[in-house]
Amino acid sequence: MTDAHHILQHTFGYSSFRGPQQAIIDSLIGGGDALVVMPTGGGKSLCYQIPALAREGVGVVISPLIALMQDQVSALRELGVRAGFLNSTLSAAEVWQTEQALQQGELDMLYVAPERLIQPRTLALLASCQIALFAIDEAHCVAQWGHDFRADYLRLNVLQEQFPNIPRIALTATADARTRDEITERLSLHKAQQFISGFDRPNIQYRIRQKDKPRQQLLRFLREEQSSNAGIVYCLSRAKVEQTAEWLSGEGFTALPYHAGLPASLRATHQKRFLREDSVIMVATIAFGMGIDKPDVRFVAHLDLPKSIEAYYQETGRAGRDGDPATALLLYGLEDVVKLRQMMAGSEGSEEFKRHEQQRLNAMLGLCEITSCRRQALLRYFGDELPKPCGNCDNCLTPPDTWDATEAVQKALSCVYRTGQRYGAIHVIEVLRGSSSEKVTSAGHDKLSTWGIGRELGQDEWRAIMRQLVAQGYLDVDPDGFGTLRLTERCRAILRGEEKISLRRDKVSVPIAAASSKRRHQDIEPADRELWQALRSCRKRLAEEHGVPPYVIFNDATLRDMLEQRPTTASAMLSVSGVGDVKLERFGGQFLEVIREFEYPA
Numbered sequence: 001m002t003d004a005h006h007i008l009q010h011t012f013g014y015s016s017f018r019g020p021q022q023a024i025i026d027s028l029i030g031g032g033d034a035l036v037v038m039p040t041g042g043g044k045s046l047c048y049q050i051p052a053l054a055r056e057g058v059g060v061v062i063s064p065l066i067a068l069m070q071d072q073v074s075a076l077r078e079l080g081v082r083a084g085f086l087n088s089t090l091s092a093a094e095v096w097q098t099e100q101a102l103q104q105g106e107l108d109m110l111y112v113a114p115e116r117l118i119q120p121r122t123l124a125l126l127a128s129c130q131i132a133l134f135a136i137d138e139a140h141c142v143a144q145w146g147h148d149f150r151a152d153y154l155r156l157n158v159l160q161e162q163f164p165n166i167p168r169i170a171l172t173a174t175a176d177a178r179t180r181d182e183i184t185e186r187l188s189l190h191k192a193q194q195f196i197s198g199f200d201r202p203n204i205q206y207r208i209r210q211k212d213k214p215r216q217q218l219l220r221f222l223r224e225e226q227s228s229n230a231g232i233v234y235c236l237s238r239a240k241v242e243q244t245a246e247w248l249s250g251e252g253f254t255a256l257p258y259h260a261g262l263p264a265s266l267r268a269t270h271q272k273r274f275l276r277e278d279s280v281i282m283v284a285t286i287a288f289g290m291g292i293d294k295p296d297v298r299f300v301a302h303l304d305l306p307k308s309i310e311a312y313y314q315e316t317g318r319a320g321r322d323g324d325p326a327t328a329l330l331l332y333g334l335e336d337v338v339k340l341r342q343m344m345a346g347s348e349g350s351e352e353f354k355r356h357e358q359q360r361l362n363a364m365l366g367l368c369e370i371t372s373c374r375r376q377a378l379l380r381y382f383g384d385e386l387p388k389p390c391g392n393c394d395n396c397l398t399p400p401d402t403w404d405a406t407e408a409v410q411k412a413l414s415c416v417y418r419t420g421q422r423y424g425a426i427h428v429i430e431v432l433r434g435s436s437s438e439k440v441t442s443a444g445h446d447k448l449s450t451w452g453i454g455r456e457l458g459q460d461e462w463r464a465i466m467r468q469l470v471a472q473g474y475l476d477v478d479p480d481g482f483g484t485l486r487l488t489e490r491c492r493a494i495l496r497g498e499e500k501i502s503l504r505r506d507k508v509s510v511p512i513a514a515a516s517s518k519r520r521h522q523d524i525e526p527a528d529r530e531l532w533q534a535l536r537s538c539r540k541r542l543a544e545e546h547g548v549p550p551y552v553i554f555n556d557a558t559l560r561d562m563l564e565q566r567p568t569t570a571s572a573m574l575s576v577s578g579v580g581d582v583k584l585e586r587f588g589g590q591f592l593e594v595i596r597e598f599e600y601p602a
């Protein structure tokens, strides 16, 4: 057995490497540099942690995510790894202690913030130690046009200058070629071997549904599928964040609001509770973002439409970082499009910028309305190909019904035209359905040839049609804020009868959970629930005793494996994924007791 395998099994408790891990680790142990692009949850940390342990000296990890360092270090310490960190949150005494340990060769791993690393004092300190490797995490932070740019990252080429013989590994989940080139250039990684994985997140199940009493939809989703799981609910406005958090709390959930308008101290408290406690739901605007690397977020729900696929992918990507099954649920409606379009029109920025934003929103809408695999569409948008439908999105699991809507669409489009392209969907639908409301008659629209030609469909059905016509670019929503609909060039062929159109049939009455027709890996069988809860309580108690988040004790995958294997001896416990030597010694006994009690009740 190689060193690397031995460490994988005994320290981390895993039986085999995933994907390119082994090749990356071998290359570093051999003294080479590496550039690693791997999706979130793919297992980047092991790529530097194992070589750091296998090589002489301390592995230095540079990361901008200061809020996470404490937990990362605690997690390593629970594995028996001697780890420490240096950043601005430490007191002078704590810094001194860590520096002492470093100088005396008592650390296997050191996490450092970039601004701290580039200080001459830190560099001098490192120069006096034996260094196993440098790992530059979140390496896309060097990209000046990226949204996570950190000026301090630009100075990390100092490592190449001052430590030319120490292997360096740069890691990121941002996959585009431009960012990759920028990393290579700015960090002088020209000789580095590149390990590029696509950025599919196969463990996330994507589901997109039209809104139909969204609160009820969310409630069912939470109650039926996510009980006592941690997750994020995204809303567009601060007011909605607060109302939603309050309502969920009233429904018995631990739901905390998070938006830029809250005092910084309250935001920090909520963030900390989200990270530390077991089943907190964070209700947030997009202000809740970078640095939220809680690994066991089991769902991300959007109650409003994100304004681009980029934003959607990034926000949903916060689910399932531990690689375990997770769900991304988006509820959207035509009113979202109206609101976003109005916001974009009112925003600052050039016409070109606004046009660009508009195109991105259109792409997002397209994703909402497609009837084929969502993941294939998502990846295609980012220039990646998935050869086969994924089998883990709503469209794959329950293929949507479509119908030939050509005639209905012709009616709808003519009605928009006849009413002068000056009204929103509600009015147009009233005219189609032959309403004699004040608004319709006073405009004289009850005299139009299109009045009452659409009585065969209900209001909801017409709304679904209008929404899809907007999403597919047949209708435009005016940015006036009133949701005024206008025809686009694309309409001609349909109106002339030269083109047919099929639309998706909304299954409003189908419960959200029906998307998962297969039993999901994540669900716990009713017969197992009691033991599952007992294992979780045990983990929670230990986490509190150790002052760490529950996943630092054992992550969800490990607990699930325990549930499946039900070990009752120490050696059986060792074969559970994620149980290594030190964790067995520290926590094994307590979990064994829980399982024994369950299997052989007194």
Ligand code: ADP
Pocket (backbone or CB within 6 Å): 014, 015, 016, 017, 018, 021, 038, 039, 040, 041, 042, 043, 044, 045, 046, 295, 321, 322, 323, 555, 577
């Ligand atoms: P990333 O940094 O790429 O987002 P992590 O390094 O946090 O991903 O790993 C994600 C999860 O996968 C962690 O819970 C980690 O312990 C687990 N993991 C990584 N490599 C393996 C492996 N070879 N076998 C089993 N689990 C693994």
Ligand code: ZN
Pocket (backbone or CB within 6 Å): 372, 373, 374, 375, 376, 389, 390, 391, 392, 393, 394, 395, 396
């Ligand atoms: Zn799919």
